[in-house]
Amino acid sequence: MSEPTVRTFPDSAALSTAAAAAFVDVVVAAQKERGTASVVLTGGGTGIATLKALRENSGDVDWSAVHVFFGDERFLPEGDGERNYVQARAALLDHVPVDADLVHAMASSDGPLRDDIDVAAATYLQAIAAFAAPDGEPTFDIHLLGMGGEGHINSLFPHTDAVRESERLVIAVTDSPKPPPRRITLTLPAVRRARQVWFLVAGEEKAEAAAAAINGASAEDWPSAGAKGIDETVWFLDEAAASQL
Numbered sequence: 156m157s158e159p160t161v162r163t164f165p166d167s168a169a170l171s172t173a174a175a176a177a178f179v180d181v182v183v184a185a186q187k188e189r190g191t192a193s194v195v196l197t198g199g200g201t202g203i204a205t206l207k208a209l210r211e212n213s214g215d216v217d218w219s220a221v222h223v224f225f226g227d228e229r230f231l232p233e234g235d236g237e238r239n240y241v242q243a244r245a246a247l248l249d250h251v252p253v254d255a256d257l258v259h260a261m262a263s264s265d266g267p268l269r270d271d272i273d274v275a276a277a278t279y280l281q282a283i284a285a286f287a288a289p290d291g292e293p294t295f296d297i298h299l300l301g302m303g304g305e306g307h308i309n310s311l312f313p314h315t316d317a318v319r320e321s322e323r324l325v326i327a328v329t330d331s332p333k334p335p336p337r338r339i340t341l342t343l344p345a346v347r348r349a350r351q352v353w354f355l356v357a358g359e360e361k362a363e364a365a366a367a368a369i370n371g372a373s374a375e376d377w378p379s380a381g382a383k384g385i386d387e388t389v390w391f392l393d394e395a396a397a398s399q400l
């Protein structure tokens with residue numbers, strides 16, 4: 156696992172522009188090397204702003220050869236504007252020539268898997284496993300992460316079973332402290348399968364959590380501390396979020 160590096164920007168717009176440019180570089184390099192790339196998207200204001208920045212300039216990315224996954228999802232009806240999938244479509248996916256078969260949305264609460272969120276989580280694991288690398292271990296090129304002020308990433312909140320999950324890659328959460336209570340999420344073991352783990356974090360209310368995680372706090376207390384990439388772990392911060400480093 157890689158140690159964190161920090162990139163600081165004057166504001167969140169500059170942060171998103173830089174993260175989008177870095178995203179393009181990694182995806183283009185992965186496509187040159189392996190033909191396809193795989194990315195895990197995040198919700199949240201900074202994550203969605205970064206997708207919008209990508210829409211404006213996605214360079215030489217071949218969108219038809221990008222597997223798109225989601226780090227977590229609110230278990231809500233299909234078209235609900237609070238779903239990360241719906242927001243990612245509006246910000247980016249509806250505007251670039253992705254292959255719909257390679258966009259792996261998590262289940263909705265009014266779809267075929269509505270009656271059993273555990274089955275919905277297991278089904279998402281199958282979608283990831285179907286994309287497994289030759290050694291059977293799925294690997295993502297980039298996992299984008301937003302972060303809450305208490306350090307949560309995906310739907311992994313402090314002091315919960317979800318953040319302690321050490322084996323399963325995808326789980327259902329039914330008691331999220333932040334609404335809605337029902338969610339599906341990739342776990343820390345899944346995040347650690349990404350070559351690049353990038354935090355997109357803006358605002359003073361994130362400064363304490365960013366400093367704790369970067370300085371090696373426990374994931375139990377600050378879940379973001381447990382998210383590390385195989386090759387790189389990069390914190391894209393605005394000056395306010397970096398103010399306690």
Ligand SMILES: O=C(O)[C@H](O)[C@@H](O)[C@H](O)[C@H](O)COP(=O)(O)O
Nearest residue numbers: 198199200201202301302303333
């Ligand atoms: O699942 C959720 O309830 C949110 O999407 C959340 O996880 C969000 O990604 C972070 O709180 C960062 O959000 P901001 O970038 O808007 O601060």
